[in-house]
Amino acid sequence: MGEVVGRGHFGYTCVAKSKKGDLKGEEAAVKVIPKAKMTTAIGIEDVRREVRILRSLAGAPHLVQFHDAYEDDENVYIVMELCKGGELLDRILSRGGKYSEEDAKAVLVQILSVVSYCHLQGVVHRDLKPENFLFGLKDDDSTLKAIDFGLSDFVKPDERLNDIVGSAYYVAPEVLTRSYGTEADMWSIGVITYILLCGSRPFWARTESGIFRAVLKAEPSFEEEPWPSLSAEARDFVKRLLNKDYRKRMTAAQALCHPWVRESHQAKIPLDNIICKSIRAYVCSSSLRKSALRALAKTLTTTQQLYLQEQFKLLEPNKNGYISLQNLKTALMKNSTEAMKDSRVVDFVNVVSSLQYRKLDFDEFAAAAISVYQMEGLETWEHHARTAFDIFDQDGNRPIMIEELASELGLSTSVPVHVVLKDWIRHSDGKLSFLGFLKLLHGVSSRGFSKA
Ligand SMILES: Nc1ncnc2c1ncn2[C@@H]1O[C@H](COP(=O)(O)OP(=O)(O)OP(=O)(O)O)[C@@H](O)[C@H]1O
Ligand SMILES: [Ca+2]
Numbered sequence: 001m002g003e004v005v006g007r008g009h010f011g012y013t014c015v016a017k018s019k020k021g022d023l024k025g026e027e028a029a030v031k032v033i034p035k036a037k038m039t040t041a042i043g044i045e046d047v048r049r050e051v052r053i054l055r056s057l058a059g060a061p062h063l064v065q066f067h068d069a070y071e072d073d074e075n076v077y078i079v080m081e082l083c084k085g086g087e088l089l090d091r092i093l094s095r096g097g098k099y100s101e102e103d104a105k106a107v108l109v110q111i112l113s114v115v116s117y118c119h120l121q122g123v124v125h126r127d128l129k130p131e132n133f134l135f136g137l138k139d140d141d142s143t144l145k146a147i148d149f150g151l152s153d154f155v156k157p158d159e160r161l162n163d164i165v166g167s168a169y170y171v172a173p174e175v176l177t178r179s180y181g182t183e184a185d186m187w188s189i190g191v192i193t194y195i196l197l198c199g200s201r202p203f204w205a206r207t208e209s210g211i212f213r214a215v216l217k218a219e220p221s222f223e224e225e226p227w228p229s230l231s232a233e234a235r236d237f238v239k240r241l242l243n244k245d246y247r248k249r250m251t252a253a254q255a256l257c258h259p260w261v262r263e264s265h266q267a268k269i270p271l272d273n274i275i276c277k278s279i280r281a282y283v284c285s286s287s288l289r290k291s292a293l294r295a296l297a298k299t300l301t302t303t304q305q306l307y308l309q310e311q312f313k314l315l316e317p318n319k320n321g322y323i324s325l326q327n328l329k330t331a332l333m334k335n336s337t338e339a340m341k342d343s344r345v346v347d348f349v350n351v352v353s354s355l356q357y358r359k360l361d362f363d364e365f366a367a368a369a370i371s372v373y374q375m376e377g378l379e380t381w382e383h384h385a386r387t388a389f390d391i392f393d394q395d396g397n398r399p400i401m402i403e404e405l406a407s408e409l410g411l412s413t414s415v416p417v418h419v420v421l422k423d424w425i426r427h428s429d430g431k432l433s434f435l436g437f438l439k440l441l442h443g444v445s446s447r448g449f450s451k452a
Pocket of ligand 2: 010132
């Protein structure tokens with residue numbers, strides 16, 4: 001073991017040289033975590049999880065290469081690849097806090113590439129910030145590696161986490177309100193991008209509670225220089241990550257398809273778990289909701305089309321251009337690691353295949369995979385919704401009873417519900433009104449009536 005190269009809350013990291021084995025003579029980094037610091041059961045479990053996650057994700061692009069972990073009476077030792085290029089934070093600071101759009105993109109694609117992989121495996125990093133990305137080498141174009149999975153956790157597709165962890169400047173609003181998933185990492189990436197592009201923090205205050213207040217309530221400024229002189233795509237990219245409603249935020253796979261970065265990289269776009277969630281909800285919904293979604297799919301933007309085409313390709317449609325849920329499972333299995341077993345991603349899809357066996361062509365896949373919430377986050381949503389309603393009205397709309405509509409949306413038909421539902425049905429012909437159509441797009445709501 002040689003000199004200390006970094007210190008953190010829980011321990012320190014040294015350079016080391018391997019005396020034997022495959023790595024004989026090679027330099028490595030050893031993160032030393034003193035057992036004295038693991039005073040609570042949580043602390044020990046956290047270190048176990050960090051090692052388990054590093055081990056199971058090993059080999060992912062832009063992830064620090066994990067070699068092995070050991071322990072003795074005093075410490076736990078995590079042996080990994082030595083990154084010699086320093087922290088992303090230091091590079092930002094040494095450039096006077098600002099990156100050109102091109103340089104920022106190059107950094108972001110690498111971040112998105114590792115994060116999209118983690119998310120597919122059901123792992124949330126929970127502490128994405130420029131201190132936790134290291135460059136492999138000192139050169140300007142060195143590759144970036146994510147480190148420090150000390151706060152990471154597994155999250156099942158239909159589960160939410162609730163412990164407040166992370167770093168104040170980068171923490172997502174829904175983490176502060178204790179119900180979050182992988183989308184929280186996307187918020188942090190939004191904060192990192194904002195800082196890369198303009199050199200200042202989007203949410204700032206003197207105290208921690210002040211920062212939290214800003215994260216929950218304040219809108220970041222895009223008014224001051226350099227924002228007006230940056231490209232509209234760059235602003236759009238950041239805004240679609242810093243959306244306070246996590247359901248409207250881009251996923252990592254979607255961000256890789258965003259027009260701002262799409263042209264600048266050849267990074268592989270991985271399968272997106274959000275697709276599994278949407279398809280699962282789609283196959284279980286009524287034919288009325290399916291035709292509403294199909295109408296909406298006809299209004300998709302080219303960006304969304306492109307992303308969905310990429311996702312469809314990953315599912316390897318048969319020669320007639322159809323996929324079934326089996327394809328979804330096969331695609332997941334193909335990417336499966338130990339981490340995916342821990343996060344139970346495949347089980348989530350399995351529930352569906354026992355429910356229904358269906359084949360989808362690209363058009364129906366698009367309808368199934370669409371996220372209505374994300375579309376609502378677009379500035380052009382009103383236009384999409386109106387156009388989709390016209391299409392639906394022509395070939396999907398039909399007379400519907402209040403009771404049927406209520407069950408369609410998972411609402412109980414108590415008296416106040418009745419009054420509201422009346423507006424969702426058009427008086428002239430008893431078919432769905434525009435408002436009813438919008439409600440139907442969201443489908444059965446488990447949150448009950450208050451949100452309706
Ligand atoms: N593989 C590595 N190669 C080079 N330096 C490293 C490596 N891993 C960690 N470091 C250095 O050690 C520092 C602390 O590591 P790490 O972030 O993993 O520790 P931590 O105790 O979990 O930190 P934190 O206080 O952020 O929770 C890093 O910021 C970095 O400077
Ligand atoms: Ca760290």
